[in-house]
Amino acid sequence: MPFHKNADQHGRWKHTELTIDAIKGIGGMFSLENGSGRRFLTRSDICLTE
Incomplete structure (x- = not known):
């Protein structure tokens, strides 16, 4: 998703x-949504670009 x-x-x-x-x-x-039993998990990786 965007x-x-x-x-x-x-x-x-x-x-x-x-x-x-x-x-x-x-x-x-x-x-x-509060009470839905779901949450967001955010992960990140550093990208080396020129």
Whole structure:
């Protein structure tokens, strides 16, 4: 799915590949629908580009 971020966020994360999954569990600030038993898990890898 496409993921949108603003220009300021892009400046900070432009060399990072983000993977955002929806998994079982209790979420925090970025949880899915409250009480659904699902949460987001974000992973990142640094990309070295020229």
